[in-house]
Amino acid sequence: MKIKEITCRDAIHSIPHFMDHTLTKTELREFMHHIENCPECKEELSIQYLVKQGLEELDDNGPIDLQADLERTLSEAKDSIRKHIRFRNAAIIAELLAMVALIVILVLSLI
Numbered sequence: 001m002k003i004k005e006i007t008c009r010d011a012i013h014s015i016p017h018f019m020d021h022t023l024t025k026t027e028l029r030e031f032m033h034h035i036e037n038c039p040e041c042k043e044e045l046s047i048q049y050l051v052k053q054g055l056e057e058l059d060d061n062g063p064i065d066l067q068a069d070l071e072r073t074l075s076e077a078k079d080s081i082r083k084h085i086r087f088r089n090a091a092i093i094a095e096l097l098a099m100v101a102l103i104v105i106l107v108l109s110l111i
């Protein structure tokens, strides 16, 4: 499936939703696609992410590696997109198999 190209404005607008995990799978794919191809928006995401996580983790004492954190969040998002696509492919294959089975049953009943 072709990924819709979103504008930088849309991508920037999606950043808070990305961080709150409230994007739909389709939105997430479009967002990730844009972020991976647009250094400006990736930079903006880094900044917003670092600020948000930084504020949330001020109370924690452990070492903070926000950049690694962001990379992990991005790769988790990619993973979840990959799983989603694989699941959809599996659903298509299952449908095809069901159709083949139906045809076989029809053919057998005609013999």
Ligand SMILES: [Zn+2]
Pocket (backbone or CB within 6 Å): 007, 008, 009, 011, 034, 038, 040, 041
């Ligand atoms: Zn952009």
